[in-house]
Amino acid sequence: MADKPEPGVVLTEEQKRQRGRRNVALAVTLGVLVVLFWVMTIVHLGGNVLNRPM
């Protein structure tokens, strides 16, 4: 019978909690970046956003 596989790295409850908080912070940061790039693009384009062949 094969040996039972090692469990690998087992996170403590505190480590799981901190990882979750880091993930949320990273997601929020990425979301803010998306919004900032969108706003920058719109402001740079200005009125020219409508000035194109239809």
Added chain:
Amino acid sequence: MTFAHDDTAAHTAVPAMPGPSLAGVEDYIALLKPRVMSLVVFSALVGMVAAPSGLHPVLAAIALLCIAVGAGASGALNMWWDADIDAVMTRTANRPVPAGRMTPGEACAFGVVLSVGSVLMLGLASNWLAAGLLAFTIFFYVVIYTMWLKRWTPQNIVIGGLAGAMPPMVGWAAVSGEVSLHSALLVAIIFMWTPPHFWALALIKSDDYARAGVPMLPCVAGPDETRRQILLYALALAPLGVAPALVGLGGWLYLALSSVLGLGFVLRAVAVYRRREGEAARKAAGGLFGFSLIYLFALLAVVLVEKLAGLPPLPSLLPGWM
């Protein structure tokens, strides 16, 4: 005692942290040195408001955010490199890396990503001159000051102070697309303010710096020479602080306030020079340190207020071609 930086001993004081990271979001925020960042943001804002306007307010706000993040990135890279020093100084021992909540690699990666990201985004939001100046500021603080000067010479904060002085010029360039004599003058004021500000703190905390092997002036040249240098810099700073009113940047309010505060700065520096023993000496150094913060904040704030209130600057004494 030696102050030479021993590379083999570097980072040995930092406890190894096997296993997954324990770093919380607040640790990453601490890496950004929020208090330092607040002064950077404020001085950059003053540069932006004082500059001839040419940038959309929304882009200006994004540019200011980029400058703040760039400053935070510098702080993170500083904490990565200086973790061994931080571990033996009481003021810094609880920072995320020396306290063992974060590996040096995490701090380094965080700093590098934010550095590159803030510079690129500033270039896209405003212009590449401002982005280049921000990149230079980060490079100067991390490589020239943190990695080289800090452990090598007691002139560390004199030369390294340039990095902390640059934000008004970065802000000015972000809005106007140019650097000018006015923005250089704001840089010069912060540059000249930095040594007496930090040496006043170093007089109080010299034991900490000596234990960490950082060659701050009081540890190398002694407290008396430090007091003499503080006085010399204060005597140079006071007229320099008034100069914006003479070159068309500040108005009557600026002239009055900078004159009074400059005099106050010199008087406190004289008190530090004269009181050399015991609690009185400590109190004088602490007084100068606290006053120096008020001095710089007030000078920058009055530039901001005069611009926002539409108060005209005094006529420039410079020749027209400048």
